Structure formats: structure tokens, C-alpha cells
Amino acid sequence: MESTTHSHSHSNYSPPNIGQRNSGGILNPLRRLVDGIPVKNSRFAHLVCQVIPCCCPFERSIQVFGRTFDIPPLCKLNPLYDEFVGMRFRALSYLADDCGEDITKYIC
Numbered sequence: 001m002e003s004t005t006h007s008h009s010h011s012n013y014s015p016p017n018i019g020q021r022n023s024g025g026i027l028n029p030l031r032r033l034v035d036g037i038p039v040k041n042s043r044f045a046h047l048v049c050q051v052i053p054c055c056c057p058f059e060r061s062i063q064v065f066g067r068t069f070d071i072p073p074l075c076k077l078n079p080l081y082d083e084f085v086g087m088r089f090r091a092l093s094y095l096a097d098d099c100g101e102d103i104t105k106y107i108c
Contacts, residue, residue: 034083045091
């Protein structure tokens with residue numbers, strides 16, 4: 001077994017997780033709030049599924065003067081995008097599993 005040497009002075013040092021959210025982010029309390037909203041009411045679940053789209057409505061291809069311009073999905077710029085998609089999934093799961101409803105009208 002090889003021993004590794006560390007170039008840092010702190011024995012409990014661990015490098016930051018690249019690609020994961022910063023744990024000290026200013027929006028984290030809001031993210032936790034949205035993640036913590038329970039979906040326990042069918043009216044609320046239907047509202048969530050109607051208001052939060054299943055795919056980004058902003059992605060477009062526009063043709064101007066014979067040239068095509070692609071507008072990327074701007075939903076990813078929303079810092080709470082993942083939390084809203086998670087809430088929509090919880091609402092769909094509640095309607096299908098707990099209420100036994102057909103959710104195909106909410107699926108793209």
C-alpha cells in the first residue's frame with residue numbers, strides 16, 4: 001500500500017466538491033424552503049403540475065433573414081430550477097401513487 005503525502009497543513013483538509021452547490025450560498029435557505037414544501041393535497045399537486053412546465057418553454061429556434069438562431073433553454077439560468085422540478089416530480093408522484101390519478105396529461 002502506497003502512502004500519500006499532502007501539500008496542505010491541515011490534517012482534516014478535503015478539497016472542495018467541484019460541480020456541487022456551494023454550501024454557503026445565499027440562496028440555500030430558499031432552496032431548502034422549496035425542497036421542504038410537502039405535497040399532501042391533490043388541489044395543490046394539480047396546481048404545481050399546471051404551473052411548472054414539464055420542459056423549458058423558452059428554448060426556441062428563430063429564423064431571421066434566412067439565418068436560424070437557436071435560443072438555449074433559459075430555465076437552467078433560474079437558480080431554483082432543480083428545486084421546482086423536484087417539487088413537480090413530488091406532485092406527480094403524489095397524484096399517481098397516493099391519489100391513484102392518471103397523470104399522462106402532465107407528461108410531455
